[in-house]
Amino acid sequence: MTSNAGQWLALHRSMCRIRAFEETALAAHKAGNIPGPLHVSIGQEGVAAGVCLNLRRDDRITSNHRGHGHALAKGAGVAGMMEELFGRAGGHCGGKGGSMHIADFSVGMLGANGVVAGGIPIAVGAAQGIKLLGQDSIAVCFFGDGAINRGPFLEGLNWAALYRLPVLFVCEDNQVAAFTAARDVTAGPGVVARSEALGVPATTVDGNDVVAVDALAARLAADVRGGAGPRLLHAMTYRHTGHTSTDVAAWRPADEVAAAKQGDPIARLEARLIAEGLASAAELAAVRDAALAEMQAARTAALAAPWPDPATAYTDVLGA
Amino acid sequence: MTSNAGQWLALHRSMCRIRAFEETALAAHKAGNIPGPLHVSIGQEGVAAGVCLNLRRDDRITSNHRGHGHALAKGAGVAGMMEELFGRAGGHCGGKGGSMHIADFSVGMLGANGVVAGGIPIAVGAAQGIKLLGQDSIAVCFFGDGAINRGPFLEGLNWAALYRLPVLFVCEDNQVAAFTAARDVTAGPGVVARSEALGVPATTVDGNDVVAVDALAARLAADVRGGAGPRLLHAMTYRHTGHTSTDVAAWRPADEVAAAKQGDPIARLEARLIAEGLASAAELAAVRDAALAEMQAARTAALAAPWPDPATAYTDVLGA
Amino acid sequence: MTSLVEALRLAAWQEMERDPRVWVLGEDVARGGLFGQYRGFLERFGADRVVSTPISEAVIMGAGLGAALVGTRPIIEMRIFDFVMCAMDELVNQIAKIRYMFGGQARPSVVVRMPHGLWRNSAAQHSQVLEAWFAHLPGVVVVAPSTPADAAGLLVAAIRSDDPVLFFDPKNLFGLEGEVPAAIAPMPFGHARQVRTGDALTIVSWSALMPAVEQAAVTLAARGINAEILDLRCLWPWDEAAVTASARRTGRLLVAHEAVEAGGFGAEIIARIAEHAPGIRVARCGMPRVPLPFSPPLEDAIKVTPAKIVAAAERLLAR
Amino acid sequence: MTSLVEALRLAAWQEMERDPRVWVLGEDVARGGLFGQYRGFLERFGADRVVSTPISEAVIMGAGLGAALVGTRPIIEMRIFDFVMCAMDELVNQIAKIRYMFGGQARPSVVVRMPHGLWRNSAAQHSQVLEAWFAHLPGVVVVAPSTPADAAGLLVAAIRSDDPVLFFDPKNLFGLEGEVPAAIAPMPFGHARQVRTGDALTIVSWSALMPAVEQAAVTLAARGINAEILDLRCLWPWDEAAVTASARRTGRLLVAHEAVEAGGFGAEIIARIAEHAPGIRVARCGMPRVPLPFSPPLEDAIKVTPAKIVAAAERLLAR
């Protein structure tokens, strides 16, 4: 048990930091300090944390429009992320990307993506490049349940299986795509069957049980790194909030939302940590407070941070 | 048995006409009378014939780049087809399309397609339109094994299953895409598994046994017409020739080609007709000769037919 | 007064009431669409005619075509222009070509709605203005209105047209108010709207940039410069006669558009004038060849503004 | 003498010998490619660097980008230009934007090869010329050579470039013979080639239309009209200085291209000249806004020919 303590506490801290970052960002967006659309993953932190804590710095990830958690869990700098959301010069992308285009190549975060399934071909190619260069890092591709209805899902999985590429696909199944329930737009038995029909072994896990996600991700990442070829991790989870910060998702049945919130991955892990005597409620609260303090400090700093020099609007178009 | 005679002889005649049309076209292409690329389906006639003899005139089909057989079996006029290949004014498309863009809307042939998988979304939409209009015709979508690696395959099957559309997908699996063997570019268990993972029940048949194709197509077309939703017919077959009229496909193992030619669907049906006493060798030869005579007459006519008026190059761009 | 997005909603509603073959497909349309442009459609017209789709742009586009071929009139909703990049084979190789390729047998009676342009700092993948691409593409009509009345009239015409009409909804102007008749008549394609008369120079623009052009004209007027303004409304067919006549009158032509200047539709307009009405002084005002940045000061730096239009006009007058 | 397609084969071969990070992916490339432009590559460089792919254009394009991001230099082979329509999100929304969107973190070092243009009556879906679209698209370099030496030198430069280079192979000129040096040096982008000097007018063209332009010049010369000819070679960056200098010298500029005239890159060239060098007489010669028909007499009716270029030149001189 205690052998788990370190990892479990790390998972807890990772999730708390994601939650704190996004709650802080939501508040800043409401306050008018964050321009553009904001997609938060509150309720889904177990997936990002459980997967990314099993990755090395030289592993690569691609993400989607709801990517703050993936970036943070992969080690992206908080200041650079918050400043990017604020559109400031110190943002990871110099303010050119914003929330939907966060990237931190220094930690292998190859970018969020504003196009559903847009990260799939890129992750597959990253894995192919890694293999060509003879390296032993892997690529991890995060996408939502909505992405499995776009062509690149089929093309990318077939391709990854064909060339036995070191890529782990992670389908974050929050059962909704924008304003439409996944079940209303997805035919057949689902993502696992689709994945296996394309030659990619797939496993479903309760994405709100971060310990289970961590265990499965550890196994699949090891298989992929070991040369077994691609794998798909299907994590069932739930989006507590609306699609964007301005969407209240009023159409969702209240009891469904309420029930889902019971499954909050942070609360579940905390209950378990306490039950197994690995941490006290006070210790866990301290972690949450520390995370919130960190993010609020980042918010304060971002608000005071300089705007980009308008001249930089013309740079980074072509590198040559 | 004799109850089958009529249908079997119709299948035989249909296949012989396709074979004769394409052998005639190949010769005309070699003679320099047919411009542009020419993709023939010699060896695959059992699929087009077996499927289309189960369709009504008001059923629609979409085809691919190898579509002569589909068009002929659906009832497209031979003169208009041959003239289209020759680029003459009397072609179904007035010479604007050519072999890769044969269409005859008057018999529900909604067009060949120069883009692999290009016909899938169109067929799905035709089925959706038919359903919206409350008609009881169906759409049939022909594509090759190469098309199952393109995104529209996934998007189209998921969509058809979702809305329970009256569309029959027909995968003509000749085990090759251009110059590459299907097995070298297709991961996983194959098209049937992919189809069922997308909610579309699928069945494999020996595409060179036209009687089997006919029986299966009859059942699936009836299911689809009856409102059961989409179905996929997977027909195993073989392309006797190269990819285009100028490709000799020298890379294919000679024994593989030789073995495949043993399975010629026309020869197999003739053997069966004779064995079951439904036709004599002479009668069958007469059918073949009649088909060849018909196509040669069409070739002669096409060669003498007028070229399109250059002024027509400017028409049909916009209809308004 | 009616907002532009409401005018579009009313226009589509009117046509769906009028013709049972008209239907709409796209993501979330049964929930009213991303901008409320289909609000109430599901309740009124039912799920067979108001089809919320999977995120499958290729089939959204291609199924619209297939359904048109059997006699329906689909409104294909792309949600945001940039996503049409996921459906370009269906649009460019199929929809735009099918009537011609098949010698006139096909009737691709689709409207492809693509809310485009800058809007709320949406950055590089949600703000593109590539309308010029489609003016260069044979087989399609290209519409880009800027007022509620024009948007409504042109959408009605688009829905009734047997040609594929690419309808660029100006998403940044959805809130713009204007008068819209109770019965919306189809507005013929290819006719520019004279927004303002003047003698000093002619400014041609369209879509979301029109308000900026009108502001610029006010500033110029205050400086004693009377600009004549034309709203092109359609990029193909486009009203070359009106543009030429006005430019001949004023002797100077400025084309301003939200799109990147290099290779934008302004280039075609200027080239036609230079070829067929030599002697007229010409200039363009568009964005630099740069993707859209997220940060407001960066977006402000590259986007076309009233001040940039005024400066371009004064430079042109100084020549 | 070396054919253009062989020159391209040698250029890619040289770079794959030189840099192990260079590799090629696309349909049938392990069989030498559709045009033999990769003949022998599999045997020499192996299946990991010469990857015959499924018919999955979206991933061919997107995987090329992903592989570039981790430090390789992919040559993305599209087989025929028209199929890039199946990969436009990956090209337009991802490859062209990634360096900018991420503030310079990404290095999209890919070459996208797209054999384009008219070729053997391939009809509407295999003959398109849409190069102008990409000149209008921020974030990409656009190359369109017309000789074996230029094709080889520009391909070497494209492979070594850290920018996404859209390389338009002139498939109709693959058989064209010319001299190619044993060691192919990279040719800098953006420099036009002076094909012919003259004083009567300047004709600018590029890619597959160059031979027609040269034939036209011979006809014009026989009529005592000396045309100066520039092969632009690159559409972005393009050699505005050379075009302007020549046009100022001759006083007349004709831009001829295989693409549709309306909205083609000729419009951009003419617009720039009209704005910055007023007084020069300008004209264009391109295809009508019509898809490519299959039948030879129909294709001949709309395609740009030496006779049409001569006629356009004489009309321009008569003005």
Ligand SMILES: Cc1ncc(C[n+]2csc(CCOP(=O)(O)OP(=O)(O)O)c2C)c(N)n1
């Ligand atoms: C190709 C494409 N189509 C549509 C959109 C608009 N859009 C953004 S997010 C989204 C829903 C995505 O759902 P999912 O993939 O399940 O991710 P989630 O939002 O649930 O995390 C849609 C439709 C897009 N960004 N890209």
Ligand SMILES: Cc1ncc(C[n+]2csc(CCOP(=O)(O)OP(=O)(O)O)c2C)c(N)n1
């Ligand atoms: C999107 C697209 N990519 C590539 C091509 C070039 N191409 C034409 S046919 C073909 C092979 C198709 O194989 P398959 O679908 O199995 O049909 P078959 O030729 O075997 O009948 C290819 C790659 C194309 N036409 N469209």
Ligand SMILES: [Mg+2]
């Ligand atoms: Mg989801």
Ligand SMILES: [Mg+2]
């Ligand atoms: Mg095949």
